[in-house]
Amino acid sequence: MHKHLLPLALLTVALAACQPQSQNAAPADSGKPESATAAQPSQADRAFADLSKRWLEGWLQLNPINATQVGDHRFDSEVDDLSAAGRQKALDFNKKLIAELDAIDAKQLSRENQVDALILRNQLQGDIWSTETLQSWAWDPQIYSGLAGGAIYNLMAREFAPIPERLKSATVRMGKIPELFAQMRENLDPARVPKIHAETVAKQNNGLRELIDQFITSNADKLSGDDRKKLDDAVAALRKAVAEQQTWLDKTLVPNAKGDFRIGAANYDQKLKFSLNSALSRTEIRQRAEAEMKRVREEMYGIAQTVLKDKPTAPEMPAQPTPEQQQKAIEAALELAYQEHPKRDQVVDFAKETLAQATAFTREKNLVTVPNDPVKIILMPEFQRGFSVAYCDSPGPLDKGLDTYYAISPIPDDWSDEQVESFLREYNNRMIHLLSIHEAMPGHYLEGAHSAQFPSTLRAVLRSGLFAEGWAVYTEKMMTDAGYLNGDPLFKLVQLKFYLRTISNAILDQGVHVDGWTREQAMELMTKQAFQQEREAAGKWVRAQLSSTQLPTYFVGVQEHFDTRKAVEAKLGDKFNLKAYNDKVLSYGAPPVRFVRQLMLDQPIE
Incomplete structure (x- = not known):
C-alpha cells in the first residue's frame, strides 16, 4: 500500500514523489501542462489558477504536519489545531472556496484544469462532509496518534534541511504535541470510540518514545548552548506527556470505548464516493468483485492441474470439479x-x-x-x-x-x-x-x-x-x-x-x-x-x-x-x-x- 497522509478529513492521499522546489519556498501555482502554455489561458483558467493557489496555501496552513511531508517547510514548528475553533476555521475556509469554485465556468477551463477542478471539488466536499457528518474527530483516536507521530517523523526522517535546523523546528513542535493530546481527550467521546481503535492507539502510543530516541536524542549533540537546553526540556516534557497520555488511554479510553467500528451503509456510500472518486457504485464494485473471484479461482485451478500433475499425493482434479x-x-x-x-x-x-x-x-x-x-x-x-x-x-x-x-x-x-x-x-x-x-x-x-x-x-x-x-x-x-x-x-x-x-x-x-x-x-x-x-x-x-x-x-x-x-x-x-x-x-x-x-x-x- 501507499502510505497515507492524515489531513483533517482523513480522505486525501497526498503521497506524490519529489517535484523540484526550492527549500522553504511557498507552494507553486496550480500550473497547467506544457501543452497548454502555448495558448493564452482563458479567464476561467486564470481564476482557477488563483483559486488553486489559495486553496493550497490555506490547506498547508491548516495542516502543518502534512505540509512538512508534502515538502512545504514554512510550518515545521506548528501542529494541527483540532479544537472546535480549529475545525470551524477549516470548515469556513472549505465552504468559501467551494462557493468560489462553483462560480467558475468549468466548460471554459482547459481539459487538464477541468480534471483539477473536479479533483479539488471532491476534496472540498469530502472535507466538509467528514467534519460535519462523519465526525471522525469525535470517535477515531487514530487521527491524533497519526498526527503526533507524523509531527516528529515528517521532520526527521528525510534530510530536506541540515539536522540542527530540523532539530530546532522539532523543539518547538514537540512543545505543542501535548496540546494535540489535550484536544484528543476533549474531542473524543468514549461512547463513540470503537474498542479496536482505542486498543490499537494504546499500543502505538509508546512508539512516540521510539521516535524521540531514534531521531531526536540520538542527534541532540548537533545542538549546543541554549538551543540544546530547549531541546532537552522539550524532550523531557514530551516524554512526560506521552506517559500521561498512556495512562489516559489505558485507564480511561480503552475501558470505556463502546462505539461501533462499522460506519453503516449511508456513511459508507458517501465516504466511498469521496475516497475513490470513481464512477463505480458500491453495488457495481461488489458484483464485479464476486465475478472476478470466480474467474480467478478457475484460472488457479488450471495452474494447479499443471503443477500437481503426476505427483503421487495430488488430490483428484477432474475437468469439471466440485x-x-x-x-x-x-x-x-x-x-x-x-x-x-x-x-x-x-x-x-x-x-x-x-x-x-x-x-x-x-x-x-x-x-x-x-x-x-x-x-x-x-x-x-x-x-x-x-x-x-x-x-x-x-x-x-x-x-x-x-x-x-x-x-x-x-x-x-x-x-x-x-x-x-x-x-x-x-x-x-x-x-x-x-x-x-x-x-x-x-x-x-x-x-x-x-x-x-x-x-x-x-x-x-x-x-x-x-x-x-x-x-x-x-x-x-x-x-x-x-x-x-x-x-x-x-x-x-x-x-x-x-x-x-x-x-x-x-x-x-x-x-x-x-x-x-x-x-x-x-x-x-x-x-x-x-x-x-x-x-x-x-x-x-x-x-x-x-x-x-x-x-x-x-x-x-x-x-x-x-x-x-x-x-x-x-x-x-x-x-x-x-x-x-x-x-x-x-x-x-x-x-x-x-x-x-x-x-x-x-x-x-x-
Whole structure:
C-alpha cells in the first residue's frame, strides 16, 4: 500500500514523489501542462489558477504536519489545531472556496484544469462532509496518534534541511504535541470510540518514545548552548506527556470505548464516493468483485492441474470439479510455494534482493521508463505498525529528490513459532517478490517518481490513492505476463492469489461496514475463498475494523486501469506499444483513473 497522509478529513492521499522546489519556498501555482502554455489561458483558467493557489496555501496552513511531508517547510514548528475553533476555521475556509469554485465556468477551463477542478471539488466536499457528518474527530483516536507521530517523523526522517535546523523546528513542535493530546481527550467521546481503535492507539502510543530516541536524542549533540537546553526540556516534557497520555488511554479510553467500528451503509456510500472518486457504485464494485473471484479461482485451478500433475499425493482434479475439489487442488498447489520462504530474520534482506531483481527485469523487458530516484528498504516505524505489512513512502511533491522508503513491518517479538510460520508461509519467497513489485518496482515507487513530473502542484498534493493502488496491482499482472521469474507457474499461482487478496479486500470492506459481518464471516472469505494464511487474514480483519473505503481502492483502481488499457488497445490496434502506453498513463500526475481514460481517449471530462 501507499502510505497515507492524515489531513483533517482523513480522505486525501497526498503521497506524490519529489517535484523540484526550492527549500522553504511557498507552494507553486496550480500550473497547467506544457501543452497548454502555448495558448493564452482563458479567464476561467486564470481564476482557477488563483483559486488553486489559495486553496493550497490555506490547506498547508491548516495542516502543518502534512505540509512538512508534502515538502512545504514554512510550518515545521506548528501542529494541527483540532479544537472546535480549529475545525470551524477549516470548515469556513472549505465552504468559501467551494462557493468560489462553483462560480467558475468549468466548460471554459482547459481539459487538464477541468480534471483539477473536479479533483479539488471532491476534496472540498469530502472535507466538509467528514467534519460535519462523519465526525471522525469525535470517535477515531487514530487521527491524533497519526498526527503526533507524523509531527516528529515528517521532520526527521528525510534530510530536506541540515539536522540542527530540523532539530530546532522539532523543539518547538514537540512543545505543542501535548496540546494535540489535550484536544484528543476533549474531542473524543468514549461512547463513540470503537474498542479496536482505542486498543490499537494504546499500543502505538509508546512508539512516540521510539521516535524521540531514534531521531531526536540520538542527534541532540548537533545542538549546543541554549538551543540544546530547549531541546532537552522539550524532550523531557514530551516524554512526560506521552506517559500521561498512556495512562489516559489505558485507564480511561480503552475501558470505556463502546462505539461501533462499522460506519453503516449511508456513511459508507458517501465516504466511498469521496475516497475513490470513481464512477463505480458500491453495488457495481461488489458484483464485479464476486465475478472476478470466480474467474480467478478457475484460472488457479488450471495452474494447479499443471503443477500437481503426476505427483503421487495430488488430490483428484477432474475437468469439471466440485467446489470442494477445486479448493483442495488449489490449496495443494499453493503448498508447494509455501515451503520456500525466508527465515524470520531474513525477510528484509530477501526483500532487497527481490527489489534489485524486479528493477533489472523491468529495464530488460522495456516495460516502462525506470527512474534513477533513490529508494531504500527500512523497518516500519513502531508508531505506524499494526495496520499493514508494508507501504511505500515517497518524498513530498514540494521537496527535492529525496529517498523513497519501502517500509516493512518486522515480525512481532511476542509471536509464537506457530504464528511466525503462518506469516512466513503467506510471505513466502514468491510473495515477497510480488510485494516488492507492488510497493516499489514497477509499482508505487516508480509511479510516484513519474507522477511527480506533472506540473500541477494541486494534482501532486491531491494524488489519487485509487490511481496509485490500482497501478501497483496492475504491475503485478504486467510483470507476470512478461515472464518474471522465467515464467514460473508457481509464481503465476501466487500472483493470482495476491490478486484474490485485492478482490477480497473490496468484498470484505463492504461486508464489515455495510453488511455487519462477523469475524467468522470475514475469516471464511479470506482464508477459504482467497487462500490467505491465518496471520494475514487476522491482520486484515483488524485493518478492516480500523479503516473504511481504503481497502476497495486496490480492486477498483486496477479494474479501471485494466479498462483503460483495453480501450486504448482497441483504439490503437497494431500501433499499441506497452512502454509508450505505460509512460503516457504515468505522465498525468496520478489523478483518479477515470480522468486518465477520458484524457487518453479525448472523451468529455466528467
